[in-house]
Amino acid sequence: MNITHYDACPECDLLLNPNTASVGEKAHCPRCGLLLSRPRKRSVERTFALSIAGFILFFPANLLPMVGITMMGNANTGVLYSGVVALFNNGMVAVATVVFLASILFPLVHIILSLLISGHLYFNYPNRYLAHWMRWMHHLDEWVMLEVYMLSIIVACVKLMSLAKLEFGWGLYAFIALIVVTTLLTGNLDNNLFWQRIHQLSNRDNNAS
Numbered sequence: 405m406n407i408t409h410y411d412a413c414p415e416c417d418l419l420l421n422p423n424t425a426s427v428g429e430k431a432h433c434p435r436c437g438l439l440l441s442r443p444r445k446r447s448v449e450r451t452f453a454l455s456i457a458g459f460i461l462f463f464p465a466n467l468l469p470m471v472g473i474t475m476m477g478n479a480n481t482g483v484l485y486s487g488v489v490a491l492f493n494n495g496m497v498a499v500a501t502v503v504f505l506a507s508i509l510f511p512l513v514h515i516i517l518s519l520l521i522s523g524h525l526y527f528n529y530p531n532r533y534l535a536h537w538m539r540w541m542h543h544l545d546e547w548v549m550l551e552v553y554m555l556s557i558i559v560a561c562v563k564l565m566s567l568a569k570l571e572f573g574w575g576l577y578a579f580i581a582l583i584v585v586t587t588l589l590t591g592n593l594d595n596n597l598f599w600q601r602i603h604q605l606s607n608r609d610n611n612a613s
């Protein structure tokens with residue numbers, strides 16, 4: 405059985421042959437030019453390694469202090485989570501919820517999903533939830549917004565610079581590293597290859613049982 409997932413261009417609906425691009429090539433839609441696929445070298449291995457790195461980095465990024473603020477003799481340290489709590493306490497419940505989801509919960513779930521998927525593919529270990537995990541991860545892609553949170557930290561720091569003494573903590577460096585790793589993660593994940601491998605694994609599993 406041959407299942408092709410992209411038989412129509414997602415942008416202009418032009419019907420296309422199954423993807424045949426190989427590593428180093430790019431497949432564009434001949435009509436609208438949309439980048440359809442860009443096979444990556446050792447995508448499973450790289451995604452697996454980056455997922456492990458991201459999972460490890462998640463904890464210092466969230467638990468270690470990001471900035472130390474000394475203002476009028478009072479010293480405060482801010483961790484990622486305390487920003488969410490401060491917003492919540494100031495009555496900005498909606499903003500607090502969005503920040504919590506987009507910068508803490510969704511990134512964590514996203515990393516765990518890519519860790520699970522690439523780990524199963526790396527060890528050729530079938531799992532009937534692989535396709536579900538893959539779909540959930542795609543939905544989360546649009547909701548992981550670490551960079552947005554990073555920008556707001558920079559803006560807040562610049563504003564505070566004149567009023568207070570700021571000290572950057574390890575949490576901030578871990579957070580920056582986490583942004584780099586998640587960006588590389590999305591860039592290295594070869595969608596077509598992952599789906600192909602998932603189908604191979606599930607076919608093998610079905611034939612064996």
Ligand SMILES: [Zn+2]
Pocket residue numbers: 413414415416417418433434435436437438
């Ligand atoms: Zn097109």
